[in-house]
Amino acid sequence: MTTTRSVMPFDEALERFEPVLGLETHVELGTESKMFCGCPTAFGAPPNTQVCPVCLALPGALPVANDQAIESTIRIGLALNCTIAEWCRFARKNYFYPDMPKNYQISQYDEPLCTDGHLDVEVDGRTVRVEIERVHLEEDTGKSTHVGGATGRIHGADYSIVDYNRAGIPLVEIVTRPIAGTDRLAPEVARAYVTELRELMRSLGVSDVRMEQGSLRCDVNVSLMPRGAAEWGTRTETKNVNSLRSVERAVRGEIERQAAVLADGGRIVQETRHFHEDTGATTSGRSKEEAQDYRYFPEPDLLPIAPAPEWVEELRARLPELPTARRRRLQAEWGVSDLDMAAMRNADAVDLVEATVAAGAPAADARKWWMGELARRANESGTALADLPIEPGQIARVVELVASGALTDKLARQVLEGLLAGEGSPDEIVEARGLRVVSDEGELIAIIDQVLAANTDAADKVRAGKVAAAGALVGGVMKASRGKADAARARELILQRLGVAG
Amino acid sequence: MSAITRDEVAHLARLSRLALADDELEHYATQLDDIIGAVARVAEVATDDIPPSSHALPLTNVYRPDEVRPGLTPEQALAAAPAVEDGRFRVPRILGEEA
Ligand SMILES: [Zn+2]
16 A cells, blocks of 8 residues: 555645645436436436446447436536537547446547636635636446455455446536635635535536435545745545545645655655545545546547527526525525524525425524524434435424414424424324423413422422522423423412412 | 557557457557558548538437436346346456555
8 A cells, every 4th residue: 555644734734835726526417317318317226227228338229418418517507607618529538447338438528518617615704716617518437346355445356346327327527727826725615615516506406416425526636836836736636525524624634645745855646546534534546647548539429519509598597596696695584694604504504494484484493493403413313404304394383383382492392303203293293292382271270289289398488588499390390291381481370379479 | 651550559459458469469550550541541632621520410419308218127237247246247356456
């Protein structure tokens, strides 16, 4: 293994060197069928159940491009402020590797569908413009599992087994121009860019962009140059970084590693590196020089793409509200601070809060539940907030029940627990768990009298004017009613019954 | 002067994962040289008013609607595979041990 563990602390590395970033992001489009054939694209199907002669490259099978994938790619290009090609072609990228049964991947080479765009991201209150070099359309590869050998990795495996369900799913590659001048913010800029891109894809509705399922994958390029140097250093490419947090860590880790190598008088090898989720470190993979002879040529089996300018303009006019504008609007509507808005974004709660508000809840309540109790639950179980088995409409109903006085916050938490356990709708859970607030005054008084009788010491203290002792009695009432009493009303009644003015 | 060198043929053979013996390299270098020569003659005919083209048909924008069509069953898909394991195509070792 060519693993070098020595690193230079980030701050020191940044004092001596300036980083330059580049990001290549792959987005699997959420089309019903594959790029060049009619196979379905659902994630997680049993191996080789979503394949046909085209995506298995059986002799004589011919590809035909998916119109929806072309349209989605153009919409992505437009949303990224790109120029859309008036005429372009697919190209064959030739390589021998069993993840593509054709022994080539249909991609685009020197004629990408979209070029020269940009995406603005916000980091630390500062707007950084990330230039987009190109957006092109290609097909995803199959999935290999490496069997045997010491590590389960490709190196030294005894053999591999391949599932072609993913082969041929439309894949959009988005490539930035080198991003210089980000300095200490480089790791955050990388993360903010991928976050913004992910939100953009979501708002366009072109992909489910689930990094953990690989429908959004990121390759991170990093190079360092000594401060004041005019020329950029040699870059490395860290492949398949599969979470937002990992994007940030990969950039940071690579800066620390390269700084140590350079400070030691060493040289950076242009190579592909692998990111390790557990340690945050990268290790050397294939060296670039040997892998780069793809002999691209125009794909003879597919005709050129020539989007009519009128159609492109129509697509541009129909673009939805984009994430930055939407965030600004929501923040104003909800009346929340920059900090609260950023927290909601980081927790992936903006869509959920918006949907809850749409279902009738006041924004402050919607935010309280999603960012409080539910964020805590998601955190505990290690799931994404959106993956909790709970719907915004259900939260809106819980909020409504609390507002009407039928539930206290404490009881509402029990309803959430029931929702997460799949016990039905909020109303069903209130009914089944018997959670409704004791609103019958007679019932509440009966409970209070019981508690007073059982706690004569405390009751006497209150009678004698030590009103603070009422707290313990209210606690007793809440306990006896299993949390279903209205605590404020219980306190009033206790004081009344003990002859003390409230 | 031939249009393709023996070293270039060896490079292409390696990229194509073909194990060619020395006499075969010689043999294919001669053949490929003939082919490149023939293509070069076509190129000579081209003038400025003939744009380069990659497709014989004057068509663009031929697409299919985004609809799922029935494909193969896994049994059919794997029927001709030399080796199968766990519902997947089994392929020989891809890369050796790391240096
Ligand atoms: Zn197929």
